[in-house]
Amino acid sequence: MTASGTLKMICSLGRVGSLVLRVAQMTSSAVSMAVLFIDGDVDLHAAFSYEIAAMSFLLVWSSALVCLDVYSLKEHRNVQTPKLLRSIVIGDWLSFFLSLSAACSSAGVLILYTHDLHYWQTHTTPILYCEISTAVAFTVTGFVFVSASVTFITLASSD
């Protein structure tokens, strides 16, 4: 079996792998936001506000898909209908581009602060929190990429 076939078998919609991925997305996006809120200085930076908006969308989106996966696993129902898969592919790729752009813009601002403006010496703790949040946002992006690819492969092979 090819790598994409194995990935599809384990992680496609309604399987345990998909549930694990969605739970990982949900918790990571919540952690990414929570770390920024600990700092308490979030509303100052538009880039981090955008990251919070993207992570909020991702939290809602992945929570809905966790519910769908749990329903499918509990009731032993096949939820892989082409119509549903098509909607999820669109939502997943939208989430992917949203979280990638948010993580990249936050990283750009962080590098400006630490590398160019040398805020690292005077604002060590807030910058550390922002760095953790951005790193987690990149991790979320990775998880969403895997989910989006698997759903796309499932849709392509079901059509």
Next chain:
Amino acid sequence: MTASGTLKMICSLGRVGSLVLRVAQMTSSAVSMAVLFIDGDVDLHAAFSYEIAAMSFLLVWSSALVCLDVYSLKEHRNVQTPKLLRSIVIGDWLSFFLSLSAACSSAGVLILYTHDLHYWQTHTTPILYCEISTAVAFTVTGFVFVSASVTFITLASSD
């Protein structure tokens, strides 16, 4: 014929549409870099240096593909071999993610400058140049996305 079929017929590797797209990518990435260099204050900002690096890569990549398209159109040779298409798909998607991340990080820094730090009043001209450069970088990302999608569709239907 479907939309993807029409797009494939016009813009696939070795066609006039592909050449037009590659020339647009080449000139846009050159313009995006040139606008930043006019400012003369580029090396101060790591985010814009990353944009310059991404646009340089894109300039080299699209120039190589312009040569390939010109060769194919002039010599009436079919260059759509699976091996070549596979390499171009990888290169195109790499360019896409590279230019998207560069454009997003530049946009993050620019929003920080204009929205949060209110540099707009004191540094109107340099910020205007950076805004033009970032907007052009987003346009390049759009062009690369079209090229990458068409090459992917061509590869998928040729396998």
